[in-house]
Amino acid sequence: xxxxxxxxxxxxxxxxxxxxxxxxxxxxxxxxxxxxxxxxxxxxxxxxxxxxxxxxxxxxxxxxxxxxxxxxxxxxxxxxxxxxxxxxxxxxxxxxxxxxxxxxxxxxxxxxxxxxxxxxxxxxxxxxxxxxxxxxxxxxxxxxxxxxxxxxxxxxxxxxxxxxxxxxxxxxxxxxxxxxxxxxxxxxxxxxxxxxxxxxxxxxxxxxxxxxxxxxxxxxxxxxxxxxxxxxxxxx
Numbered sequence: 064x065x066x067x068x069x070x071x072x073x074x075x076x077x078x079x080x081x082x083x084x085x086x087x088x089x090x091x092x093x094x095x096x097x098x099x100x101x102x103x104x105x106x107x108x109x110x111x112x113x114x115x116x117x118x119x120x121x122x123x124x125x126x127x128x129x130x131x132x133x134x135x136x137x138x139x140x141x142x143x144x145x146x147x148x149x150x151x152x153x154x155x156x157x158x159x160x161x162x163x164x165x166x167x168x169x170x171x172x173x174x175x176x177x178x179x180x181x182x183x184x185x186x187x188x189x190x191x192x193x194x195x196x197x198x199x200x201x202x203x204x205x206x207x208x209x210x211x212x213x214x215x216x217x218x219x220x221x222x223x224x225x226x227x228x229x230x231x232x233x234x235x236x237x238x239x240x241x242x243x244x245x246x247x248x249x250x251x252x253x254x255x256x257x258x259x260x261x262x263x264x265x266x267x268x269x270x271x272x273x274x275x276x277x278x279x280x281x282x283x284x285x286x287x288x289x290x291x292x293x294x295x296x297x298x299x
Contacts, residue, residue: 065096068116072109073102082135082276083142086228088268090161093275095284097135125285133282141205141277142225146218146234147270150211162215163234163270169241171211176247177240178207178218181233181254188257190233191226192265200226200257209237219274232259234266 069077082095104112109126117123132138147162149155150169155162181204188200205221218234236253239245245263253262278284 064117064121065113066098068113069098069100069109071116072104072112073100075100075102080135082139083225083273085271085273086231086268089271089273090269091273094273095135095139095276095278097129097133127284129282129284135276138278138282139276140279141221141223143219143221143274143277144225144230145272145274146220146230146266147272148216148218148234148238149214150216151214160269163267165238165241167242169216169238170243171209171216171241173243173247174216174218174237174241175209177237177250178209178233180251182207185254186257187226187229187254189253189259189262190229190236191259192228192232193259195227197226202226202229207233228265230271231266231268232262234270235263238266239263 066077066079069079077098077100079096079098085091106126106128110123113123113126148169149158149162149164150166152166154166155164184201184203186200187202191197191200202225203223205223207218207220210217210219218237220230220233236245236250240247240249256262
């Protein structure tokens with residue numbers, strides 16, 4: 064879809080490389096892609112020309128020329144995701160398909176205690192999908208925090224990279240802790256087990272958002288969007 068739109072503006076076939084892949088049903092609010100072209104266009108022409116050829120639920124917000132060394136995936140220094148949970152007895156209405164729903168009351172303080180042990184550099188084998196093809200299960204989680212406002216809970220995570228379904232599996236563990244089915248210390252036990260079978264359920268994909276991708280300052284790319292910009296449409 065994006066390749067086709069870019070190809071029309073470039074007037075030659077274009078193949079994009081994205082900062083990261085997401086599971087079906089996961090939302091991307093700040094995806095970054097790169098592509099190679101010999102076409103000469105102004106930045107605004109790329110942005111608005113491509114948008115004219117995209118469906119209404121996809122939008123390019125900026126474009127910029129980068130050095131040949133730049134790679135949307137391998138040049139990234141961190142990626143940030145947010146997982147949103149509507150925590151109330153009544154199911155979502157307008158947010159259906161855009162947020163996870165948990166009808167059982169969640170204890171966010173207990174979830175925070177569980178989350179705290181997952182920060183840092185660890186072997187996240189217990190949080191990777193069975194079909195994950197990453198060479199190493201070791202990842203560095205820079206921050207993992209939770210916030211609640213009314214019925215909405217946000218899990219915010221920043222890491223150097225992720226394993227397949229890692230964020231959704233972390234959310235599943237924290238939700239079980241929040242329900243009171245497991246103590247906060249269980250998160251540490253799951254991590255130490257290094258076995259996916261010892262972990263919790265995989266949280267639904269519709270609550271997960273790729274929020275931003277961070278790159279070294281030398282590339283002079285637009286900064287990640289503030290969480291207030293991201294959370295506004297969801298009422299947070």
